[in-house]
Amino acid sequence: MNLAIGKAERYVAEPPHRNPNDDSFDIQVTGAQLGSDWMRQLRLYWIEHRRYPQEAVINGDEGTVVVRFDVDRLGHVSHYEQLQTSGSRPLDLVTRATFANAQLPPFPYNTPENTATLTLSVTYSLIR
Numbered sequence: 001m002n003l004a005i006g007k008a009e010r011y012v013a014e015p016p017h018r019n020p021n022d023d024s025f026d027i028q029v030t031g032a033q034l035g036s037d038w039m040r041q042l043r044l045y046w047i048e049h050r051r052y053p054q055e056a057v058i059n060g061d062e063g064t065v066v067v068r069f070d071v072d073r074l075g076h077v078s079h080y081e082q083l084q085t086s087g088s089r090p091l092d093l094v095t096r097a098t099f100a101n102a103q104l105p106p107f108p109y110n111t112p113e114n115t116a117t118l119t120l121s122v123t124y125s126l127i128r
Contacts, residue, residue, distance in 0.1 A: 026121040032113035041105035042118075049098050052124060053090040061088035062126055065095040068119045073111065075104040083119070091124050 027039070055061075063086025070079040080100035085092050099120070107116070 028119040030117045030119075032107065032111055032116035034111060034116060035108055038105060038108055045102075045104055046098070049102075051094060051098075052126075053094050056088055056090040056094075056124070057126065059088070059090075060126065061086070061091055062124055063087045063091055064121050064123045065092055066119065066121050067095060067099060068117060069099060071104055071107075071116050071118060073107040073114050075106045077102040077104060084121075086124060088124075095122050 027042075029039075064084065065082065065086045066084035067080065067082050069077050069081065071077055077099060078101075080096065082092060082096065086095075107113075
């Protein structure tokens, strides 16, 4: 099974360097320049907390969930909203459980902004 944040990260060890305001990417950060180190920490958070619900595996559920939420400089998540469903309730719920009210890494000390808005595409696919 494959659990990836964004299509571009599906098979790479490190997230690619990105312009966080570029609309062509599956992870978008607006409101703050958090840098590639913070993006790596976000990926590590995902790797540590991701899971594929057993119900979704049994049903063969796959899909992409798109979510948006705010993060403050201490890494607290607020204002979580789902922008696109995967078509699978278990996948949508596990994404919510992973990010809504989460404690993400704090911003780098030299980030002047107090909040950022993240938009993530989380792709769930079963490897057969």
